[in-house]
Amino acid sequence: MKHRLFWPVATLVMLILINTIARSQFASITVRDGRLYGALIDILRQSAPLMLVSLGMTIVIATRGIDLSVGAVMAVSGAVALTIIDGSTDPNNVGVVMLAVVVALVISLLLGVWNGFLVSLLGIQPIIATLVLMLAGRGVALLITEGFITTVNSTPFEFISTGYLLLPFAFFIWVAAAAVVGLTERRSALGVLTEAVGINPEASRLAGVRSRGIIWSAYAASAVLAGIAGIIYASNIKAADANAAGQFIELYAILAVVLGGTSLMGGKFSLAGTVVGVLIIQTLESTMLFLGVPSAESPVFFAVVVVVVVVIQSPRLHRVARDFVRSARARRAAEPSLDAEVVG
Amino acid sequence: MTSVETAARTTREQTGYFQTFMSRRASILPTLAAVAILILLFVGAEILLRGDFITPRNISSLLLDNAYLLILAVGLTFVIVTGGIDLSVGSVMAFTGIWLAQLLAAGVSLAIALPAVLLAGALVGLLIGVLVQFFDVQPFIASLAGLFLARGLAFVVSLSSIKVETAEVLWLQSTRIQLGDWYITPTGILALLVAFAGAWVMQFTRFGRTTYAIGGNKQAALMGLKVARTTVAVYVISGICGGLAGLVLTAYSGAGYPRNGVGTELDAIAAVVIGGTVLAGGRGYVLGSMVGVFVYGTIKTIISFMGAEQSWTQIIIGALLLVFIVVQRAIVARSDRRSRS
Numbered sequence: 001m002k003h004r005l006f007w008p009v010a011t012l013v014m015l016i017l018i019n020t021i022a023r024s025q026f027a028s029i030t031v032r033d034g035r036l037y038g039a040l041i042d043i044l045r046q047s048a049p050l051m052l053v054s055l056g057m058t059i060v061i062a063t064r065g066i067d068l069s070v071g072a073v074m075a076v077s078g079a080v081a082l083t084i085i086d087g088s089t090d091p092n093n094v095g096v097v098m099l100a101v102v103v104a105l106v107i108s109l110l111l112g113v114w115n116g117f118l119v120s121l122l123g124i125q126p127i128i129a130t131l132v133l134m135l136a137g138r139g140v141a142l143l144i145t146e147g148f149i150t151t152v153n154s155t156p157f158e159f160i161s162t163g164y165l166l167l168p169f170a171f172f173i174w175v176a177a178a179a180v181v182g183l184t185e186r187r188s189a190l191g192v193l194t195e196a197v198g199i200n201p202e203a204s205r206l207a208g209v210r211s212r213g214i215i216w217s218a219y220a221a222s223a224v225l226a227g228i229a230g231i232i233y234a235s236n237i238k239a240a241d242a243n244a245a246g247q248f249i250e251l252y253a254i255l256a257v258v259l260g261g262t263s264l265m266g267g268k269f270s271l272a273g274t275v276v277g278v279l280i281i282q283t284l285e286s287t288m289l290f291l292g293v294p295s296a297e298s299p300v301f302f303a304v305v306v307v308v309v310v311v312i313q314s315p316r317l318h319r320v321a322r323d324f325v326r327s328a329r330a331r332r333a334a335e336p337s338l339d340a341e342v343v344g
Numbered sequence: 345m346t347s348v349e350t351a352a353r354t355t356r357e358q359t360g361y362f363q364t365f366m367s368r369r370a371s372i373l374p375t376l377a378a379v380a381i382l383i384l385l386f387v388g389a390e391i392l393l394r395g396d397f398i399t400p401r402n403i404s405s406l407l408l409d410n411a412y413l414l415i416l417a418v419g420l421t422f423v424i425v426t427g428g429i430d431l432s433v434g435s436v437m438a439f440t441g442i443w444l445a446q447l448l449a450a451g452v453s454l455a456i457a458l459p460a461v462l463l464a465g466a467l468v469g470l471l472i473g474v475l476v477q478f479f480d481v482q483p484f485i486a487s488l489a490g491l492f493l494a495r496g497l498a499f500v501v502s503l504s505s506i507k508v509e510t511a512e513v514l515w516l517q518s519t520r521i522q523l524g525d526w527y528i529t530p531t532g533i534l535a536l537l538v539a540f541a542g543a544w545v546m547q548f549t550r551f552g553r554t555t556y557a558i559g560g561n562k563q564a565a566l567m568g569l570k571v572a573r574t575t576v577a578v579y580v581i582s583g584i585c586g587g588l589a590g591l592v593l594t595a596y597s598g599a600g601y602p603r604n605g606v607g608t609e610l611d612a613i614a615a616v617v618i619g620g621t622v623l624a625g626g627r628g629y630v631l632g633s634m635v636g637v638f639v640y641g642t643i644k645t646i647i648s649f650m651g652a653e654q655s656w657t658q659i660i661i662g663a664l665l666l667v668f669i670v671v672q673r674a675i676v677a678r679s680d681r682r683s684r685s
């Protein structure tokens with residue numbers, strides 16, 4: 001009960017159990033042509049874009065920031081990659097696709113560096129600094145695709161989201177990303193320094209932590225991860241849709257981070273919690289699809305989840321609960337010797 | 345010699361006046377800058393677009409096309425002045441708009457339907473305000489929940505658009521009170537009324553001064569101000585404005601549509617900030633937000649006049665937002681230094 005991952009994992013297990021009871025085929029996994037299929041496998045595949053964005057968001061939130069521009073970065077990244085592939089003579093060439101992906105990620109990195117510049121160097125509030133790119137980024141993506149939805153037929157590019165190596169290729173992408181982020185944060189001092197910056201920027205600066213560079217790199221990492229997410233999204237629909245790509249994803253990513261037990265106040269963060277948080281969201285989506293709720297209506301449900309989670313996290317409620325427990329205990333202790341009790 | 349001295353003294357006095365003005369009225373400077381930008385935009389467009397930009401028709405349609413945004417920006421100004429933010433405004437507008445259309449289509453009279461949707465907007469605002477004030481939830485997150493809720497409810501009401509045929513609602517839009525080539529619609533009048541009422545409340549009532557005080561200092565409760573009540577109230581005001589904007593937008597487009605206003609919260613925030621309200625709270629003017637909305641609308645009109653991609657609007661607004669934020673930071677840092685020394 002005390003472990004910070006207890007509640008997220010318990011929620012996920014509960015969700016999977018309820019689904020399995022409601023429909024037996026939910027947990028079943030079939031093997032066809034050396035590939036695994038099933039509802040659970042679908043969840044692992046579909047969670048890739050949100051997972052990548054949420055991992056980046058966790059790091060940014062840990063530094064006491066927030067990155068609203070991830071959806072716009074996704075749109076730009078997808079638009080860049082597809083425009084390059086579309087403009088090439090041979091869209092099926094693996095080299096062309098690799099080049100497109102690399103260029104898209106470099107541009108995403110530049111966008112992240114821009115966010116980091118505004119936040120760490122100019123000292124603008126993160127919400128506002130990233131709002132600028134959130135507004136302008138989609139405009140840029142629309143300019144790149146010239147206002148159209150660019151579509152391509154490129155087998156190597158489609159492989160990114162729909163390919164299989166026993167398990168979906170997109171699953172391996174997010175596992176690799178989670179491993180890389182997890183190892184750099186937790187197997188070096190970077191994670192601790194990030195938490196220090198988030199808990200008290202001024203104190204950590206006085207203690208010699210280069211908070212500016214850490215904050216800057218958090219935004220850069222977030223944008224690169226969002227860039228990868230944008231490529232997976234574009235690969236999945238075989239098109240660059242500058243308006244729909246990554247819409248509302250910043251909201252879902254923030255929800256995933258909070259569900260995973262990372263406080264929005266910055267500081268201590270849990271990447272494993274975020275992974276579980278994303279899987280919870282994706283399982284909920286799958287559940288609602290099964291229940292026949294139109295996906296457009298699902299925000300109502302997520303609103304309720306957000307409200308419940310933030311109320312549970314709220315310090316005031318904790319205080320009230322603590323006081324209640326304490327007074328209950330005091331009353332029980334006081335009962336046998338009620339006469340001897342000295343008020344005051 | 346004496347003439348030189350006098351000249352020197354005059355300059356000194358002038359800079360003295362300027363500095364006094366700067367220190368006392370620093371918070372109005374961004375708004376003045378917005379007015380200057382608006383004039384520049386008009387003059388620039390008039391020169392570049394062969395002199396057919398500043399026409400009564402164009403200026404009249406500026407108010408007509410942006411009436412809904414103006415109403416949203418007024419409500420949002422209250423929230424931002426307290427140091428909060430409300431991301432739900434666009435979704436609340438969509439929800440109230442589509443629900444109004446559905447109620448009217450179902451034969452409910454406007455006299456019942458309109459209060460009902462305004463109440464719905466107010467309730468979303470109340471939820472956000474209670475979360476912010478009593479559960480210490482960051483305004484950003486609380487209003488995010490409001491955004492999700494209202495957007496989802498809009499789709500629960502209907503997945504597709506609903507046409508409005510009620511005469512009273514269409515009257516709001518189709519009536520044009522003409523004065524030569526100038527015209528104004530009831531929706532425009534409504535938006536202006538909301539703006540002036542907002543400005544009056546903000547400047548001349550106890551409630552307005554409390555709003556400024558909360559943004560300037562969270563410990564304002566120490567001075568006996570009703571912080572809790574006011575904080576919740578600003579979000580409720582913003583929710584009601586969302587409901588009014590839903591009415592105006594439904595009248596404007598002749599239908600309710602659940603996808604309306606996606607991203608409108610960003611446009612509204614941009615307009616408020618460009619109009620000179622500081623996001624950290626404590627400084628800002630409702631009428632400044634009105635100027636901000638007109639700057640936004642003018643940029644949009646210029647871009648469509650030039651036949652350029654509308655996506656340039658987003659890019660230019662984003663850039664303008666950035667410039668204003670940087671300028672605001674400089675002003676806030678300056679006045680902080682001043683008050684400390």
